[in-house]
Amino acid sequence: MAKVKFYTGESFPLEMHKVRIIQKLNLIPVEERGKAITEAGNNTFLLQNRDVFMDMLTDSGVNAMSDRQVAAMMYADDSYAGSETFTRLEKSMKNFFGCKYFLPAHQGRACEHILSQIFVKKGYVVPTNYHFTTAKALITVNGGVVEELIIKEGLKIKSDLPFKGNIDIEQLNEVIKKYGPDKVAYVRMEAGTNLVGGQPFSLENYTETSKVCRANNIPLVLDASLLADNLYFNKKREAACKDMTLHEIVLKFAELSDIIYFSARKLGFGRGGGICTNSHEHFLKMRELIPLYEGFLTYGGMSVREMEAIAVGLDETLDEDMISQGPIFIDYMVKELDKLGIPVITPPGGLGCHVDAMSFLDHVPQNQYPAGALGSAYYIASGIRGMERGTLSEQRDEDGKEYYSNMELLRLALPRRVFTLSQVNYAIDRLVWLYENRRLVEGLRFYEEPKILRFFYGRLEPVSDWQSKLIAKFRQDFGESL
Numbered sequence: 001m002a003k004v005k006f007y008t009g010e011s012f013p014l015e016m017h018k019v020r021i022i023q024k025l026n027l028i029p030v031e032e033r034g035k036a037i038t039e040a041g042n043n044t045f046l047l048q049n050r051d052v053f054m055d056m057l058t059d060s061g062v063n064a065m066s067d068r069q070v071a072a073m074m075y076a077d078d079s080y081a082g083s084e085t086f087t088r089l090e091k092s093m094k095n096f097f098g099c100k101y102f103l104p105a106h107q108g109r110a111c112e113h114i115l116s117q118i119f120v121k122k123g124y125v126v127p128t129n130y131h132f133t134t135a136k137a138l139i140t141v142n143g144g145v146v147e148e149l150i151i152k153e154g155l156k157i158k159s160d161l162p163f164k165g166n167i168d169i170e171q172l173n174e175v176i177k178k179y180g181p182d183k184v185a186y187v188r189m190e191a192g193t194n195l196v197g198g199q200p201f202s203l204e205n206y207t208e209t210s211k212v213c214r215a216n217n218i219p220l221v222l223d224a225s226l227l228a229d230n231l232y233f234n235k236k237r238e239a240a241c242k243d244m245t246l247h248e249i250v251l252k253f254a255e256l257s258d259i260i261y262f263s264a265r266k267l268g269f270g271r272g273g274g275i276c277t278n279s280h281e282h283f284l285k286m287r288e289l290i291p292l293y294e295g296f297l298t299y300g301g302m303s304v305r306e307m308e309a310i311a312v313g314l315d316e317t318l319d320e321d322m323i324s325q326g327p328i329f330i331d332y333m334v335k336e337l338d339k340l341g342i343p344v345i346t347p348p349g350g351l352g353c354h355v356d357a358m359s360f361l362d363h364v365p366q367n368q369y370p371a372g373a374l375g376s377a378y379y380i381a382s383g384i385r386g387m388e389r390g391t392l393s394e395q396r397d398e399d400g401k402e403y404y405s406n407m408e409l410l411r412l413a414l415p416r417r418v419f420t421l422s423q424v425n426y427a428i429d430r431l432v433w434l435y436e437n438r439r440l441v442e443g444l445r446f447y448e449e450p451k452i453l454r455f456f457y458g459r460l461e462p463v464s465d466w467q468s469k470l471i472a473k474f475r476q477d478f479g480e481s482l
Ligand SMILES: *Cc1c(COP(=O)(O)O)cnc(C)c1O
Pocket: 060, 107, 108, 109, 110, 132, 134, 135, 190, 194, 223, 225, 226, 262, 263, 264, 265, 266, 272, 273
């Protein structure tokens, strides 16, 4: 047979949708990019979107909606209490997770806030496969501690293990023994482990985790924000899931969980969040906090339009064609970069492509935030904004000492169904240029450092004039072009 490349996701990705609405992008010249990143305090969160060419900061609330989602937004029922929209969302939620109770919240961290208020007390522990920034901050603010028990291989940059997001069951048993089951607030499992490269866990590992939790009478909490990617990988990489439908896999995860929460800025391709459970007792406790912090029980801080979009988005999450675009584009980007010798996390996960800044910039010490520096340099080189996921995204301990992250990553998120293949090729190309010129890049230091979640709005400056050198080199190599 002739060498045909036409098949989904294996030699090059094929989108199972067409684009019907577009937004114009700006690519400003490199000198202006230099000015923009200085004004933003070298923090990509503080860039203005008009100065950004491809926004690869996050996949949160920026995924492309389907025509059916946008249409559903038009028939939202505006009312404070008892809206038809809520009834529809509740129904689709209960159907999706097969659960009895659903509580709405304005986004993922709002669910985390409610969970930690109810379950976490001083001296309590939350074992987890890996933490997420807001989840950890909300647990520690209530006096709890987080124990990260991801399998060893999960923290290795290069691997071909299909489920690097698995929790180490032996360590989980040890931590429960060490603190005593009464001091374990809950076990938190994060689907599509965000901070270590969007890596999934297997259904098998989740089943084991659930057994341990049930034997010790500890609630198992599933953070399902990135469940769509995790599901895709269960189906593709786990023999036991091969013949299951996506919905059967979801229902299995749900059956093994006591509480499920999620950010609908990711799951459901909308903007909002929610908590599901089958336990009447948990439901009653958590329900008390919804009107207090979120809004009335039939909207929880979400707009009715978004709620309609989420209901449809959830439904579409069970269609492999609708959720495959993210993973297959990421697969392409990671494999291309890997072939070119650029250090990226493998195997390809969900969420985005994660560049290993510790190796990319092995001459920049961790206290000068290599991943932050790489983010600045990459924006200068390309107009693309990524997000630092490393030491900068941690916070200092009580004595003001840096907490060095296990990994120093520049995350290039791929908002689902947003970018074309040529844009992804551009992103690859500029990263290759930067890699060739990586010795020009040096570190950053804070000049404004907030105590909590400093990565969101802290400001930094380069430790030398390396950025002007990088801009000069760009001009030399690219001539007149942007
Ligand atoms: C984004 C995210 C959250 C927080 O959700 P928000 O809607 O941004 O508050 C929690 N957990 C995971 C895994 C996430 O990716």
